[in-house]
Amino acid sequence: MPLYRREFCAFLTSCALGSLSACRLTGGSTILNGGRISARPHQGVKTTAVGRNPLGLDSGGRDAILYLPKSESPLPLLVMLHGATQNAEDMFWYLGSAHEEAGVAVLAPNSRDTTWDAIGGSFGPDVDFLNRSLERAFESAAIDPARICVGGFSDGASYAIGLGLLNTDLFTSVAAFSPGFVPEEGAAQADLLASTKPLFFISHGTHDHILPINSCGRRIAQALEAKGYEVTFREFDGDHEIPAEVAREGMKWVSTKRS
Numbered sequence: 001m002p003l004y005r006r007e008f009c010a011f012l013t014s015c016a017l018g019s020l021s022a023c024r025l026t027g028g029s030t031i032l033n034g035g036r037i038s039a040r041p042h043q044g045v046k047t048t049a050v051g052r053n054p055l056g057l058d059s060g061g062r063d064a065i066l067y068l069p070k071s072e073s074p075l076p077l078l079v080m081l082h083g084a085t086q087n088a089e090d091m092f093w094y095l096g097s098a099h100e101e102a103g104v105a106v107l108a109p110n111s112r113d114t115t116w117d118a119i120g121g122s123f124g125p126d127v128d129f130l131n132r133s134l135e136r137a138f139e140s141a142a143i144d145p146a147r148i149c150v151g152g153f154s155d156g157a158s159y160a161i162g163l164g165l166l167n168t169d170l171f172t173s174v175a176a177f178s179p180g181f182v183p184e185e186g187a188a189q190a191d192l193l194a195s196t197k198p199l200f201f202i203s204h205g206t207h208d209h210i211l212p213i214n215s216c217g218r219r220i221a222q223a224l225e226a227k228g229y230e231v232t233f234r235e236f237d238g239d240h241e242i243p244a245e246v247a248r249e250g251m252k253w254v255s256t257k258r259s
Contacts, residue, residue, distance in 0.1 A: 162186025
């Protein structure tokens with residue numbers, strides 16, 4: 001029987017806390033790729049277009065959107081993943097003008113179904129589509145390889161954490177807004193204590209009625225820190241959302257150049 005979002009974190013708290021993934025839902029995709037992404041930024045690319053650009057990779061309406069700011073190249077890039085039943089357009093509503101102000105390029109893909117494959121099983125077709133979207137983005141803009149962040153909201157945040165842990169050679173940081181859990185495959189990679197570790201920005205509302213902060217955001221942040229990851233954890237007085245001030249803080253964090 002599937003679990004509803006309100007029940008999900010309560011289910012997590014009944015599981016052993018020794019594993020970063022703890023428990024996960026059942027189900028899954030039919031294409032297995034281990035969550036690995038092969039797309040990489042190219043040298044010598046000039047950023048010509050600005051603004052919001054549909055990539056035209058899916059004629060069925062589940063396309064990806066690339067936003068390019070009026071800013072000097074190479075650009076920081078945020079891959080922003082939507083929550084369950086949401087879509088790519090919603091991510092720009094959540095971010096408001098924060099990404100424009102920070103000069104951050106944003107790639108917002110749509111999942112192949114109502115949520116991301118590894119939320120209920122294994123990484124598969126969503127990773128394939130994300131890889132195609134990134135390839136197109138890297139062909140269209142000069143992206144700073146030292147500032148490529150994978151992020152998301154709710155289910156998208158959970159999925160982003162898993163992808164970040166599995167692709168430490170691509171994503172230098174992870175921005176998770178109100179995550180629920182860590183996909184099992186990503187948690188297994190964290191247990192390997194890879195020498196290359198992405199930085200984490202995690203935000204969560206103290207009154208989140210869908211994914212409660214104690215059993216979700218706080219728990220994830222503590223587990224990652226215990227594994228040796230650097231985590232910036234931002235609690236705010238609010239519900240299941242991304243307040244404007246949190247979006248601005250997150251985008252500034254994404255855009256920061258680090259040695």
